Amino acid sequence: MAYTILAQVGSDKPKAVMATVITSYALSSILTGIIFLFLGLLRLGDLVSFFPRSILLGCIGGVGVFLVLTGMEVSAGLDSNMEWNLDTLKGLVYPHTLVLWTVPLLLSIVLMVIRKYLTHPVVMPAFFILIIAIFYIVYALLPNIGLHDLQENGWVFAAPDEGVPFYHFYEYYGMRRTYILHHLLTCAQISMPSTGRQSHRRFQPCLPCHSSA
Numbered sequence: 001m002a003y004t005i006l007a008q009v010g011s012d013k014p015k016a017v018m019a020t021v022i023t024s025y026a027l028s029s030i031l032t033g034i035i036f037l038f039l040g041l042l043r044l045g046d047l048v049s050f051f052p053r054s055i056l057l058g059c060i061g062g063v064g065v066f067l068v069l070t071g072m073e074v075s076a077g078l079d080s081n082m083e084w085n086l087d088t089l090k091g092l093v094y095p096h097t098l099v100l101w102t103v104p105l106l107l108s109i110v111l112m113v114i115r116k117y118l119t120h121p122v123v124m125p126a127f128f129i130l131i132i133a134i135f136y137i138v139y140a141l142l143p144n145i146g147l148h149d150l151q152e153n154g155w156v157f158a159a160p161d162e163g164v165p166f167y168h169f170y171e172y173y174g175m176r177r178t179y180i181l182h183h184l185l186t187c188a189q190i191s192m193p194s195t196g197r198q199s200h201r202r203f204q205p206c207l208p209c210h211s212s213a
Helices: 002-009 014-041 045-050 053-076 086-092 095-117 123-141 147-152 168-173 177-191 196-200
Strands: none
Touching (some): 002 014, 014 045, 014 168, 053 086, 053 095, 086 095, 095 123
């Protein structure tokens, strides 16, 4: 979807591309939630039986692989644009990097074992709260180690830049009237099949819409 939007809007309008991509994903998530809500209210969950089992298993397996790889990247502090090759695997076994991703892995295994015997809904949030409390207790007991050291070594996420408001992320949506119209037109054009004569009609976004961005 992102590459399609980039091709339609143009690489010379990075803010328009960013706003359109984020809005498109947000709208698709909202629409998916609404569809599942109505399927549940109408008791039409059996419709999933019409999908081949191999497709469902492939989709679920793909999501699982994505979550595992993303978890490894975040835990080990790897670049999100890196490739999974021999050099990456070697980097994962470095002593410093090894500790960063094995500790979350062990905690996940511990949580799975606990959930096997304790099924109360409070167990999981209590586990995460306990882990955070233990982490900061150990941090307080360690001498000559500051929060900046933890950030530099990948144990804590880097702090945001000074002077940046907490709602800065939502500015990427570019929620202006012309932006919203642009998002809707682009999403509608992307969803339309490019067959016959329509394949020769390229979507031309309104240039003045983003001239001030």
